[in-house]
Amino acid sequence: MLVNGRWMAKWQPVQGTDSKGGYVRQISSFRHWITPDGAAGPTGEEGFKAEAGRYHLYVALACPWASRTLIARKLKQLEAVISVSVVEPNLTDEGWRFGDYPGSDRDDVNGATYLHEIYTRADPHFTGRATVPVLWDKQRKTIVNNESADIVRIFNCGFGALADGEIDLYPKELRAGIDALNDRIYPRLNHGVYRAGFATTQVAYEEAFNEVFLMLDELEEHVGRRRPFLTGERLTEADVRLFVTLVRFDAAYHSLFKCNLRRLADYPALSAYLAQMLAIPGIRDTVNVDHIKRGYYSIKALNPSGIVPVGPDLPGLDPIKLPPGRLS
Numbered sequence: 001m002l003v004n005g006r007w008m009a010k011w012q013p014v015q016g017t018d019s020k021g022g023y024v025r026q027i028s029s030f031r032h033w034i035t036p037d038g039a040a041g042p043t044g045e046e047g048f049k050a051e052a053g054r055y056h057l058y059v060a061l062a063c064p065w066a067s068r069t070l071i072a073r074k075l076k077q078l079e080a081v082i083s084v085s086v087v088e089p090n091l092t093d094e095g096w097r098f099g100d101y102p103g104s105d106r107d108d109v110n111g112a113t114y115l116h117e118i119y120t121r122a123d124p125h126f127t128g129r130a131t132v133p134v135l136w137d138k139q140r141k142t143i144v145n146n147e148s149a150d151i152v153r154i155f156n157c158g159f160g161a162l163a164d165g166e167i168d169l170y171p172k173e174l175r176a177g178i179d180a181l182n183d184r185i186y187p188r189l190n191h192g193v194y195r196a197g198f199a200t201t202q203v204a205y206e207e208a209f210n211e212v213f214l215m216l217d218e219l220e221e222h223v224g225r226r227r228p229f230l231t232g233e234r235l236t237e238a239d240v241r242l243f244v245t246l247v248r249f250d251a252a253y254h255s256l257f258k259c260n261l262r263r264l265a266d267y268p269a270l271s272a273y274l275a276q277m278l279a280i281p282g283i284r285d286t287v288n289v290d291h292i293k294r295g296y297y298s299i300k301a302l303n304p305s306g307i308v309p310v311g312p313d314l315p316g317l318d319p320i321k322l323p324p325g326r327l328s
Helices: 064-075 116-122 148-157 172-190 192-197 202-225 237-253 268-278 289-296
Strands: 033-035 047-049 055-059 082-086 134-137 142-145
Touching (some): 033 142, 033 148, 055 064, 064 082, 064 148, 116 134, 116 142, 148 237, 172 192, 172 202, 172 237, 192 202, 202 268, 237 268, 237 289
Parallel strands (some): 033 047
Antiparallel strands (some): 055 134
């Protein structure tokens, strides 16, 4: 992590622990807002004016939080408005790195080699972890926001006429229901899989494990009777937030994070829901299973050998093709 602007130690997955040995996630440090007129938003101390070509998004395709923002950018048709750089999938001793791995980019905006350099460009004395996503202002040369939940809503409403107005991921009439779903799903499932995977005690692991599968069981029933989306007929940010965890479940969380009571494939309604989400134009483009598996299985604390599993096949995605002469 960075300490007073200097990289001090090898990258480690556990950011902090509670009294039970449970995993505690770092709070995002940059919480400013982009608005059509540049007025301050609901978080942060100041606003940034929406302009085409001014902002740049740094993401990792392995990361569910970053993938939320990529999906929002796609659905709101902001590709020509906000440029993107994708880091390489493998986590290095200095965290996320830019490079030439297929599907990744060099940093043409700031010329950085590692993501942590973006943080120190914004704050030369920054202390903390260099996480994705990062929303960067090319004009003021600083980080606007590094909280994925904020960035999804910024993309949804902060760019005004520059974005597609046909899709509203956070409509006023559904906000109470969306917030209730987010508040329930995030700690038990979105963050719950990390609480299980990065637990440092058996007690903390089992508590997180149980919450993950109680939530999956609840969602299986919910999507089975309330389709096509979590709130009914309209796609919302609640669906985006759930999707990014579901699409990674069998590939990473089931095995590497020890969430192995059931696979997502064992949930018929959730599997159908996942396939339905993947069929929405633009969403499949944000999913790179190779990056997902390489990213998670490069976490040395959980997988010191660095071996990346070949399987599994995932519903709605291209099946794995083995070379000739091997069992299939």
